Amino acid sequence: MRLPGRAAAGNVAGMEFGPYLMLATLEGAVTAAVLALTAVGLSLVFGIMRVVNVAHGEFFMLGAVLAWWVASWFGGHAAIGFVAAAVLAPLLVGALAALADVTVLKRVDYDPERTIVVTIGLLYVIQQVVLMTYGPEARPVEPPFNARLALPWVEWGESGPALYWPWGLSTTSYKLFVIGAAAVVLAAVWLLMRHTRIGLVLRATQMDGEMAQVFGIPVERVYAFTFGLGAALAALGAVLIVPIQQAHYLMGGDPLLLSFIVVIIGGLGSLPGTVVAALLIGLSDGIISVFFSPTLAKILATLLVALVLVFRPQGLFGTRAA
Amino acid sequence: MLELKGISTGYGAAQVLREVSLEVRAGEIHCLLGRNGAGKTTTMKAIAGLLPLWAGAIALDGAEIGPLPAHKVGRTGVGYIPQGRRLWGELTVAQNLEVGLMTRGAGRDVRERVLDLFPRLRERMGQRAQTLSGGEQQMLATARALCVEPKVLLLDEPTEGLQPSMIAAIRDVIVRMRGAGVAILLVELRIDAVLAVADRVTFLENGRARETWAAAELRGRHEVIDRYLGV
Ligand SMILES: Nc1ncnc2c1ncn2[C@@H]1O[C@H](COP(=O)(O)OP(=O)(O)O)[C@@H](O)[C@H]1O
Ligand SMILES: [Mg+2]
Numbered sequence: 140m141r142l143p144g145r146a147a148a149g150n151v152a153g154m155e156f157g158p159y160l161m162l163a164t165l166e167g168a169v170t171a172a173v174l175a176l177t178a179v180g181l182s183l184v185f186g187i188m189r190v191v192n193v194a195h196g197e198f199f200m201l202g203a204v205l206a207w208w209v210a211s212w213f214g215g216h217a218a219i220g221f222v223a224a225a226v227l228a229p230l231l232v233g234a235l236a237a238l239a240d241v242t243v244l245k246r247v248d249y250d251p252e253r254t255i256v257v258t259i260g261l262l263y264v265i266q267q268v269v270l271m272t273y274g275p276e277a278r279p280v281e282p283p284f285n286a287r288l289a290l291p292w293v294e295w296g297e298s299g300p301a302l303y304w305p306w307g308l309s310t311t312s313y314k315l316f317v318i319g320a321a322a323v324v325l326a327a328v329w330l331l332m333r334h335t336r337i338g339l340v341l342r343a344t345q346m347d348g349e350m351a352q353v354f355g356i357p358v359e360r361v362y363a364f365t366f367g368l369g370a371a372l373a374a375l376g377a378v379l380i381v382p383i384q385q386a387h388y389l390m391g392g393d394p395l396l397l398s399f400i401v402v403i404i405g406g407l408g409s410l411p412g413t414v415v416a417a418l419l420i421g422l423s424d425g426i427i428s429v430f431f432s433p434t435l436a437k438i439l440a441t442l443l444v445a446l447v448l449v450f451r452p453q454g455l456f457g458t459r460a461a
Numbered sequence: 462m463l464e465l466k467g468i469s470t471g472y473g474a475a476q477v478l479r480e481v482s483l484e485v486r487a488g489e490i491h492c493l494l495g496r497n498g499a500g501k502t503t504t505m506k507a508i509a510g511l512l513p514l515w516a517g518a519i520a521l522d523g524a525e526i527g528p529l530p531a532h533k534v535g536r537t538g539v540g541y542i543p544q545g546r547r548l549w550g551e552l553t554v555a556q557n558l559e560v561g562l563m564t565r566g567a568g569r570d571v572r573e574r575v576l577d578l579f580p581r582l583r584e585r586m587g588q589r590a591q592t593l594s595g596g597e598q599q600m601l602a603t604a605r606a607l608c609v610e611p612k613v614l615l616l617d618e619p620t621e622g623l624q625p626s627m628i629a630a631i632r633d634v635i636v637r638m639r640g641a642g643v644a645i646l647l648v649e650l651r652i653d654a655v656l657a658v659a660d661r662v663t664f665l666e667n668g669r670a671r672e673t674w675a676a677a678e679l680r681g682r683h684e685v686i687d688r689y690l691g692v
Pocket of ligand 2: 502
């Protein structure tokens with residue numbers, strides 16, 4: 140997920156190290172926020188259903204495309220379209236995913252190998268249908284608000300610390316909103332899993348689905364719900380990013396790859412691990428890209444994945460071998 | 462109460478049970494005996510709805526439960542204490558019980574009655590199930606099944622690997638459930654323990670139910686026991 144803002148940051152020559160780092164961190168935090176939402180969706184689906192959803196990036200893309208459709212259909216003030224998109228796009232994508240679960244995944248009995256093949260097929264179908272209907276153009280969604288916020292930095296002067304506003308150190312209110320919204324949604328997912336009856340049912344199914352059935356849990360419905368929830372989280376991540384990065388039918392590739400990286404590093408099925416790994420990958424990607432190069436960021440992330448796979452295959456936070 | 466009428470089933474294409482018939486009456490401890498691999502666990506899985514029936518029928522209180530999906534079998538009042546306990550290890554004791562209670566919508570009163578049977582669990586409500594001792598895990602697996610308010614209780618090797626004091630505690634609860642009119646199907650390898658509590662015994666061999674005996678008549682009949690259990 141490359142953000143246009145990063146290129147702008149690179150142009151701010153002559154900025155001091157501290158403010159520059161803060162700028163890079165903010166850009167990275169936006170990437171991390173969206174990545175965390177997307178990866179948590181992938182992680183939930185794998186953790187509970189043991190399904191490796193290769194089509195996860197396409198649910199992300201579909202969220203962005205539907206966000207564009209909904210926003211342009213509503214018209215009026217940008218905020219109305221955006222709010223409608225933020226509600227409708229994840230719901231629609233979630234419903235579509237739940238439908239795919241009962242019509243396709245259930246048919247192959249959630250067999251690990253066949254679900255990979257089936258979700259590859261799903262990836263292709265979604266991509267082609269979007270290409271045929273939405274077309275090959277990249278289209279933006281207008282952010283609901285986008286005030287440029289100058290950010291202060293602290294400097295030690297002769298009379299102690301003093302605030303000043305370095306030229307070029309700024310972000311937008313929308314980017315801060317993306318970070319905040321992702322944090323709120325992730326907290327809600329955590330509360331859902333830890334402190335509600337639905338979460339109890341999901342976790343019991345994850346740990347031993349057969350026993351869950353014995354105790355009255357309709358595991359097939361749990362699976363449909365989980366697959367829908369995972370896809371809806373990806374779609375929500377896409378709705379958040381689409382005012383910064385445009386909607387395009389090929390935009391699902393990066394989020395899929397990065398989500399896999401995050402889920403491997405964080406530990407398959409571990410929510411806190413997934414979030415921490417998303418922060419690690421997102422922030423380091425932002426910072427390393429700004430100070431060195433995006434290529435180096437990718438190389439380091441790949442190296443990290445390799446190290447984790449060799450020395451801690453269950454992931455940094457995973458409890459059992461994956 | 463629970464009636465198996467000529468059920469056949471297996472895993473994938475491999476048949477395990479061949480036309481097994483048996484009946485477990487209300488207030489009876491019916492023991493299933495047989496060598497390793499005879500099909501005892503498979504019989505319990507079939508009753509619980511975890512394996513599709515290839516042939517035959519299963520009736521609970523006269524109602525057909527054979528074709529029901531597993532999650533609906535539990536709701537008809539079948540409590541299952543599986544081999545190896547199979548608790549949800551990362552859930553707490555309280556959460557394991559809560560899922561049990563949800564099966565048939567039982568309330569706090571049921572939970573309290575069950576916990577009265579296992580006071581040790583009451584002290585460990587917030588502890589993760591996987592951190593309990595083997596005996597405590599068996600108590601929790603039993604308590605979880607009792608939260609269903611079962612009409613039928615399926616117990617698969619409940620004393621496997623337990624200390625004698627734990628075995629006695631589990632047996633007391635089983636006997637008490639029989640007194641409350643629950644139909645109990647028990648798999649137990651220790652023959653002395655079986656003969657001490659069972660009312661009837663059915664021998665299973667190569668997936669077939671061979672003979673059913675009244676436990677009282679079986680005492681001292683070593684030749685019968687050796688035929689099905691001897692090596
Ligand atoms: N999950 C399974 N998949 C395939 N075969 C199985 C499975 N579980 C048990 N079996 C086979 O079914 C037969 C009966 O097993 P089981 O019912 O567990 O025996 P018991 O409980 O009497 O020791 C054995 O031959 C065993 O190998
Ligand atoms: Mg067995």
